[in-house]
Amino acid sequence: MSVQPQPWPQPDPQIAAAVRMMYSGRREAPLAVQVRDRLGELFPDAAFADGFGRAGKPGWSPGRLALVTVLQKAASLTDRQAADEVRENLSWKYALGLALKDPGFDHSVLSEFRSRVVAHGMEERVLDLLLERLRELGLVAAGGNQRTDSTHIVAAVRDLNRLELVGESVRAALNALAAACPDWVDQALVVEDWSRRYADRIDTWRLPSSKTKQDELALHYAKDGYLLLEALYAPVSPAWLRELPAVQTLRIVLVQNYTRTPGGGGRLRIRRRERAEDGGDGLPPGPIRLASPYDTDARWSAKRDLFWNGFKLHVSETCHPQVEGDRPARPNIITNVATTASTLPDTKALEPIHQALDRRRLLPNRHYLDSGYPSAELIVGSAKAYGVALITPVLLDTSRQAKAQEGFAAHDFIIDWDNQQAVCPAGKTSTTWNDVVQEGVAKTVVSFAALDCIPCPSKDQCTNARSNRRRLSLQPRELTEAIQAARARRQTGDWNRDYALRAGVEGTIRQATHTTGLRRARYRGLAKIHLDHTTSATALNLIRVAAWWNGPPSTAPTTATSPGSNSPSLHDSWN
Template sequence: MRPRPWPEVPELTAQVARAVAARGPYPLAMRVRDELGELFADAEFAEAFGSRGRPGWSPGQLALVTVLQFAENLTDRAAAHRVRYGMDLKYALGLELDDPGFDASVLSEFRTRLVRHGMEEKVLDLLLTALKDRGLVKAGGKQRTDSTRVLAAVRDLNRLELAGETLRSTLETLACAAPDWLAQAVPVREWADRYGPRTHSWHPPASTSKREEMALVYGRDGFALLEAVHDPDAPAWLRELPAVQVLRTMWVQNYHRTVTEAGAEVNRRESKDLPPGRLRLASPYDTDARYGLKQGSWWTGYKIHISESCDDADDQAADSQAMLPEAGGPPPRLITGIATTDATVTDAEMTEPVHHMLAARDLLPAEHFLDSGYASAELIVGMKKSFGVTLVTPVLMNSSPQGRACAGFDRTAFTVDWDKRQATCPRGDTSTWWSPATLRGTTAIVIKFDKETCRPCPVRDQCTRSKTGGRTLSLQPREVQEVLDHARLQQGDEQWRAKYAIRAGIEGTIHQAVAVTGMRRARYLGLHKTHLEHVFSAVALNLIRLDAWWNGHPLDRTRVSHLASLGLSLPA
């Protein structure tokens, strides 16, 4: 590849495209070319391409085609067809009317190059840089983040189906890679009947005993194949095949052998002996996909975390008038970050990585609106110290018996003197014990009141359930505890709740991502390619929102049903 500027739009192409566009809404592709020009320069992708060989398609133009492909939720073949016949894409790419375009496989090769060279987020970085130069995104202000599940591009398999399909896929790979060796190593005729059809093409036995017997047959055959592959006389490169490595891992996770005088006995592992979900393979084809659970819903695949700007309309309007007086309305809310993880990673584990991602783009907000899954008192303190970001998020309420029952004296009824290392109960008695401790792996402070003080107390039953001992308090370190107490106090304030309501808008962004780009279902296999898909989807959504803003279209409001409209129109 030799980086070169994008060609100017040919006069005839521009004339025809504008004539066609005059009969309807101005196309997104043409608007992007008019407003942003050469958005993705070839030089930005140079490291993913060689400097010798036959000339290829411009990677910058392929990036724009891929973004527009996701904006219309097209397949590779349909996207290549649009480049060949669509006037708007020829205009956006600066192509002549008779340009034949490219083969659909070019898009797949382009994505593979980006993943191989770690450039999954390049297009989002370039778009956000261009928008920062125009003042449409900036550090400070408000942002919000939320996550949703993503289904991997594989079938959900139970343990029996997973074992059978893994062995079948390994045999298919070996039959292609080393057919002569495989014919000598295993009973091909017998195994062809057993492992020829895919597991979803037939029904397993209904009997539990027969299913268990079938699982053990799979286990013995799998161990026999692994022994044959690792035999000293077998070609050494066979054991390096990815499918063989997957088979070995799957068998270690699901089976074990017991060597006795009668020989090796194969058994399936009990459920309690399986590896943790973060390590357990869920498919022989997508080794990054994992089993996930959120709010009682199970799925196989990934999670995506979406961050977007959410400044107040008044602030946005003031900024837009200062920057772009000719534009109509405040700037749109734009996606500033995308993070993709396997399904087992919790939201709280991603709080710090999300802020590192935003800091790398110089787009850290002043206030970050999150749901309670992302937050803890430690994270609220840590994000403020490390990034200067205030997390606006609900925290878990007091979990003590008194706090859960909303009766009696919970921790807030006690006055804590951190300097004197002493607590005072509601009746004025002071604690006699103050000691640092570790509770469930976290640093804590344990405070105890003398049992002789608590035993005759007339309100003892409202303070502790202990029959003989005194009241005990467990606190977090001072800075964390004070932040936690302040956050819990704020949550009960109506003004805080009204402010926090802005976080709910991220649900609309997730809906738009699912409805427009199909983000809920992964197109590709593997974490890196799935993340690449999510990044291109985010850029597509940003361009769709920018297009609406450039055209002066306001944000859609929540639809009001006909019945609700009728109720509002009736006299009180």
């Protein structure tokens, strides 16, 4: 399929007249009409040309397919329903510049379009284009305030326990091999026996209830899996079959869940891996442990009382202090969405978020976050690298004294960084100052003399160490001072009132999950899911901007015509 970038056609006069009559007076125009009138050719074909060939049969305009995808998310439609809207809905025809008799396209075109976008790394293109347009209109800009929070996303696959996972992995590999090379399957396997065991999906309801029989079945699945791999890696088997994704997934699942050790008679003994505390060989850590053979990016994760299989979504948006009875000068705009593995800590996601905002020239001055995001390194690094102040309740001191609120915590000591000394609350000066590396992190260990600590009347409040001396483990000076300053600011009433601005991001996440259905992934694979998230963020931004456009007339923005058009837009005629 080829694409020759062309300007979008102007709305058909017949359709424009009909829409003008339907939405004249006080009636609010549909989102599609407002987007075309206010923003014009929002997604030009040239922005997507890299994902399409220059020769071959001409395809549908990728820019207009992008707009269809965004409108589809705004209305929470399936592909088939969106294709029907293109054929039947006058407002969509108006926005796309289609003639009244235009037949539209088959719904499968939308899936092909998304696949091309993902294949060429353009998952964020629609959001980038909208944000750039809004930046030109002055509706979003660098500086000011932004807030970020994360939420869980459930994968579009069935939840599997370990027994089901292994059986489904064998079944998925067999199905892939039967589709790719049925002749090899007929020659290498006893098809009747394998079909009887793996014809139906592996389901808990069909499995034996006895724990002993389940353990036996788990080893049986493993033996079948290893037997299948041995046949694939035999010299007479085509080498390309081993590279099938389902086969590679089977290999990983077997390695993560079983061990093979030499046994009697030259045989290999197969055993299930168990948790290390149970005396087994240990399961792999959560970030690399596969949860489904059908989506190898999905991971099991837990947060407090929530346990899910899927991903995590981080949403960043602009925010303005709300003045009662007044409307903000700009709408709140989603500036970034980041889709990550569910096991990735929020702290690890903050730097990529700032990088994305920097690329879009939308870095804030103040970034409001919950306590899961910050660290001393990020507080200092964000200010240095991006000029962003993190407004966040940093984690409190976790030492025994601080948690008990009794005795002397680290912040009760006076640290003299220049002279490399510390003075305790009793007035004693430290005797050693050593720079060390603890678990890969640079620290400074400060120790006091035992002769000072033993007779001290406050010793019980200070330390119970066997060495009878107090030690402090300090981060580098810049980090220590930054975290102490952040903790001190948190104790003020002004900080608490200011930090209340962060709470609004919870409403944004609710709007995203309820309007566009983001809670459950519609696709498989991190890249496709991220495309769905950026498209949804673009749709939410259009909904918000349209609501802001339709605010009180006294504060409504000036009218605009469609770029490249010499004729007034429908918006002009309505105002």
